[in-house]
Amino acid sequence: MSITPRTAVLLLVHRLKGKVGTRTKVMKYMYFIGEMLGEHEWGFHAHFYGPYSEDVADAISRLGFLGFIDERCQQFGPDERGFERCRYDYSLTDDGRAIAEGLLPQLGPAAKQFTDAVDKVRSAAADMGYMDLSYAAKTYFLLKESGKPMLPAEIRAKAREFQWTIAAHDVEKSVSFLESLGLATRGNS
Numbered sequence: 001m002s003i004t005p006r007t008a009v010l011l012l013v014h015r016l017k018g019k020v021g022t023r024t025k026v027m028k029y030m031y032f033i034g035e036m037l038g039e040h041e042w043g044f045h046a047h048f049y050g051p052y053s054e055d056v057a058d059a060i061s062r063l064g065f066l067g068f069i070d071e072r073c074q075q076f077g078p079d080e081r082g083f084e085r086c087r088y089d090y091s092l093t094d095d096g097r098a099i100a101e102g103l104l105p106q107l108g109p110a111a112k113q114f115t116d117a118v119d120k121v122r123s124a125a126a127d128m129g130y131m132d133l134s135y136a137a138k139t140y141f142l143l144k145e146s147g148k149p150m151l152p153a154e155i156r157a158k159a160r161e162f163q164w165t166i167a168a169h170d171v172e173k174s175v176s177f178l179e180s181l182g183l184a185t186r187g188n189s
Contacts, residue, residue: 003110005042005059007103008033010092011111013069014100015118018092021130023060024049026090028133029125030056033117035140035183046162050137060090068096124180132173138164139174140183 003011012029013020020026031051034042044051063069069090076085092100104111125133142158143150150158152171159166166174178184 002041003037003039003107003114005030005053005055006062007107008039008042008114009056009059010063010068010096010100011103011114012118013090013092014097015115016122018097020090021087023057023088023090024130024134026060027052027056028130028137029118029121031137032121032140032181032183033114035144036117036120036181037113044141046141048163050134050164051141063096067093068099069093120181124177128173128177132170132177135166135170136174136177138162138166139171140178143178143184 008030009026012026012033016029020029028050030042030053031044034040034044043053043055045053060069060071064071070093072089072091073086074089076087079085104115107114128136138159139155142155142162146154146158152168152175155171156166156168175184175186179186
């Protein structure tokens with residue numbers, strides 16, 4: 001049974017104890033969970049902060065509109081170009097919690113697979129901020145696109161083709177994270 005982006009976002013926030021900080025974190029969790037579950041209909045593609053999906057972004061917006069999640073903007077003032085900086089955080093409403101809890105039994109084994117994937121990402125990402133998750137998502141995207149093993153220097157060079165900058169230590173941390181998810185392995189040096 002395929003899980004729609006809207007259902008997946010709702011269940012993700014529910015599984016993360018009803019709160020998730022930053023839109024980027026939601027997006028990257030969804031990317032990794034989708035990859036782990038073989039969920040390729042969520043529409044992820046290359047974007048500035050790494051893999052991005054309009055379907056997932058739309059799901060977040062619709063869940064907010066329906067009153068199932070609450071989106072809070074924490075403003076940080078203007079950036080160097082004068083644009084307002086804002087960090088979006090998400091929490092489940094009471095209605096959202098009730099819907100999520102009602103969906104879990106309906107999804108049967110797919111619910112267990114999904115929650116196990118969320119738990120695995122949460123455990124592996126315990127000390128990672130949203131930027132670390134972004135680097136890991138970019139690294140995985142590049143590895144997957146290449147279809148072959150890559151050295152860290154090759155990953156960094158390929159990243160520049162997407163106008164992404166990833167430092168060597170970020171590639172190393174990303175590969176360790178991806179290994180813990182079962183999405184990458186290191187070859188013998």
